[in-house]
Amino acid sequence: MEDRSGLIRPALIAGLLIGMPLVLFLVSLCLGRYQVDPVTAIMVLAAAITEFIPGFPVHISHIWPNVVDTIVLNIRLPRIIAAMLIGAGLSLSGASFQGLFRNPLVSPHILGVASGAGFGAALGILISGSGILVQALAFAFGIIAVGVTYLLARTYRSTPTLVLILAGIIVGSFFSAMISLTKYAADPYDKLPAIVFWLMGSLSSVEVSDIFWVAPLMLICMGILLLIRWRINLLAMGDDEAKALGVNTRQMSQVIIITATIITATAVCISGIIGWVGLVVPHIARMIVGPDYRKILPVSLVIGASYLLIVDDIARTLMAAEIPLGILTAVIGAPVFAYLLRYRNVGWR
Amino acid sequence: MILDIRDAAFSYDNQKNVFEDISFSVDRGECLCILGPNGTGKSTLIRCLINVLPLNNGIISLQGQEISSLSRARVAQQIAYVPQNHDIVFPFSVLDFVLMGRAPHLQVFSSPGKRDEEIAHRALVTVGIEDLALRPISEISGGELQLALIARALAQEPLVMILDEPTSHLDFGNQVRVLHLIERLSVDGMAVIMSSHFPDHSFIVPQRVAIMKDRHFIALGDAREVVTAENLREAYGIDVAITYVEEAKRVACLPVAGSAPTHR
Numbered sequence: 001m002e003d004r005s006g007l008i009r010p011a012l013i014a015g016l017l018i019g020m021p022l023v024l025f026l027v028s029l030c031l032g033r034y035q036v037d038p039v040t041a042i043m044v045l046a047a048a049i050t051e052f053i054p055g056f057p058v059h060i061s062h063i064w065p066n067v068v069d070t071i072v073l074n075i076r077l078p079r080i081i082a083a084m085l086i087g088a089g090l091s092l093s094g095a096s097f098q099g100l101f102r103n104p105l106v107s108p109h110i111l112g113v114a115s116g117a118g119f120g121a122a123l124g125i126l127i128s129g130s131g132i133l134v135q136a137l138a139f140a141f142g143i144i145a146v147g148v149t150y151l152l153a154r155t156y157r158s159t160p161t162l163v164l165i166l167a168g169i170i171v172g173s174f175f176s177a178m179i180s181l182t183k184y185a186a187d188p189y190d191k192l193p194a195i196v197f198w199l200m201g202s203l204s205s206v207e208v209s210d211i212f213w214v215a216p217l218m219l220i221c222m223g224i225l226l227l228i229r230w231r232i233n234l235l236a237m238g239d240d241e242a243k244a245l246g247v248n249t250r251q252m253s254q255v256i257i258i259t260a261t262i263i264t265a266t267a268v269c270i271s272g273i274i275g276w277v278g279l280v281v282p283h284i285a286r287m288i289v290g291p292d293y294r295k296i297l298p299v300s301l302v303i304g305a306s307y308l309l310i311v312d313d314i315a316r317t318l319m320a321a322e323i324p325l326g327i328l329t330a331v332i333g334a335p336v337f338a339y340l341l342r343y344r345n346v347g348w349r
Numbered sequence: 350m351i352l353d354i355r356d357a358a359f360s361y362d363n364q365k366n367v368f369e370d371i372s373f374s375v376d377r378g379e380c381l382c383i384l385g386p387n388g389t390g391k392s393t394l395i396r397c398l399i400n401v402l403p404l405n406n407g408i409i410s411l412q413g414q415e416i417s418s419l420s421r422a423r424v425a426q427q428i429a430y431v432p433q434n435h436d437i438v439f440p441f442s443v444l445d446f447v448l449m450g451r452a453p454h455l456q457v458f459s460s461p462g463k464r465d466e467e468i469a470h471r472a473l474v475t476v477g478i479e480d481l482a483l484r485p486i487s488e489i490s491g492g493e494l495q496l497a498l499i500a501r502a503l504a505q506e507p508l509v510m511i512l513d514e515p516t517s518h519l520d521f522g523n524q525v526r527v528l529h530l531i532e533r534l535s536v537d538g539m540a541v542i543m544s545s546h547f548p549d550h551s552f553i554v555p556q557r558v559a560i561m562k563d564r565h566f567i568a569l570g571d572a573r574e575v576v577t578a579e580n581l582r583e584a585y586g587i588d589v590a591i592t593y594v595e596e597a598k599r600v601a602c603l604p605v606a607g608s609a610p611t612h613r
Contacts, residue, residue, distance in 0.1 A: 102438045103438070104438075104439075227457075227458040228457065228458065230459075230460040230461070233445070233449060234449055234452055236438050236439050237435070237449065238436065239401075240396065240399075240401050240430075240432065241430070241432055243399070243400070244428075244429070244430035244432075245425055245449060245453060245505070246421045246422035246424065246425030246426065246452050247422075247452060248420075248421050286439075290440075290442070291439035291445075292441065292442075292445050294460055
């Protein structure tokens with residue numbers, strides 16, 4: 001850090017990390033079949049904010065057609081917010097789990113939340129297809145799956161993290177089988193495609209009302225993880241050492257498991273299953289800023305939010321029909337990660 | 350007494366005790382070395398002393414308070430632990446690694462600040478690896494990692510330091526260096542408990558010695574009284590000679606040639 005380039009680099013990285021999501025946010029508002037120019041997009045947002053606050057002194061007159069309001073505020077904005085929240089949330093949960101399990105190959109789905117939620121959604125589609133029921137069942141079964149995993153692991157006295165991973169695999173494969181069962185039972189012309197598309201992940205059905213319950217839940221959990229981020233380093237020391245350093249390891253792992261599970265279950269129930277982000281974004285963060293969780297978590301948050309936003313923009317603009325997100329995250333992410341793996345220090349051994 | 354252990358017993362399965370009837374105490378400035386063959390439960394005893402495992406019987410009191418009644422953070426403010434080996438998962442810098450020793454002094458939601466960094470830096474200076482501060486722990490030698498672990502324990506600013514076989518993975522020179530470092534810490538007022546596989550080391554630096562065998566301490570006292578040919582024969586099943594070596598200017602403990610023909 002003595003030489004000047006060593007000081008410029010962190011500043012440049014910090015600038016990029018703050019600027020990137022803001023620019024992407026604005027670009028995404030403009031992108032789509034109906035082109036909106038950036039100035040209008042900003043004006044639409046500003047007008048909406050000033051009208052939202054009662055008695056705000058400045059009034060911005062609507063000099064654009066009403067359809068622009070609808071497109072920007074009701075269609076694109078919720079979708080963009082959802083993409084950023086989910087990308088940030090999955091990356092933060094993944095990074096926290098990698099610290100908790102002392103294993104860089106862990107993803108937020110390791111305790112079975114995705115399979116559980118997938119089964120819940122498939123069941124919801126099979127029995128009714130109502131959006132609210134699908135979301136509620138997906139969320140509930142996501143939480144149930146992790147709860148069962150945790151209780152299963154608690155029957156053992158020692159090596160809780162390894163047993164937790166094993167229990168997660170057991171519960172995950174059980175619910176995967178249950179998903180197959182619902183698919184097998186589903187009507188192949190109507191219900192089955194709906195289940196398959198849901199499982200591949202998409203943000204096309206996100207509505208403003210979704211954001212109002214998703215955002216607070218995710219932001220609170222993400223805030224908790226960010227607050228304890230230095231202590232996640234201590235868990236990476238191993239159970240005995242963390243305890244000897246004064247950490248209440250059981251309580252701390254419960255906090256991480258609960259917050260990360262709520263984040264992931266919330267994400268899955270509005271977007272379907274999106275793999276890859278929670279596994280790989282933390283690695284990219286680790287390559288850029290090193291292994292310290294004080295830096296990994298905020299950087300994962302920014303990269304995750306930006307990454308999923310880019311992928312979702314591609315998903316909705318590249319072709320006339322939507323491309324499922326779960327496909328794109330890996331198709332775009334794999335080459336990027338392969339490149340980084342080849343040319344950069346990975347940050348773990 | 351800073352740390353006092355009375356009638357301690359521990360069992361993993363509530364049937365067979367790993368150790369029992371263990372009583373001893375250490376005070377400021379004292380160094381106690383626990384010797385004993387592999388598998389006698391030295392490490393288990395140490396895990397009980399740092400409150401990672403709960404005793405089945407007996408009490409451990411830290412400055413008059415029973416250790417199991419204290420919070421983990423409260424214990425860690427007073428007792429620091431140096432493990433036998435550390436698996437590196439993520440390559441933290443040596444400074445960040447040592448900084449983790451500040452955890453028991455920080456609130457749950459806070460990160461270490463300037464003052465903590467100064468304390469960590471001072472700990473690195475004490476063990477003599479301050480020039481490695483920014484190197485990743487994955488790229489330093491085993492001896493340097495041992496010193497970083499001791500520095501992390503020092504950053505806890507403890508009254509008691511407990512080291513599990515601190516010399517086992519070190520080369521010949523580093524063994525002696527680490528022994529002298531431990532001696533210096535105890536001279537400066539730290540109460541030290543360590544386990545070891547080298548009876549001879551107890552003659553290099555002044556130590557009290559306990560010999561553990563078949564779940565008990567078979568001897569406890571000054572190195573000269575405890576590290577005897579009889580006790581070592583009983584503990585390890587080999588013949589040793591305890592003799593003054595003129596050139597080394599000290600008493601040494603040496604296995605006698607051909608004294609252990611069969612593996613035990």
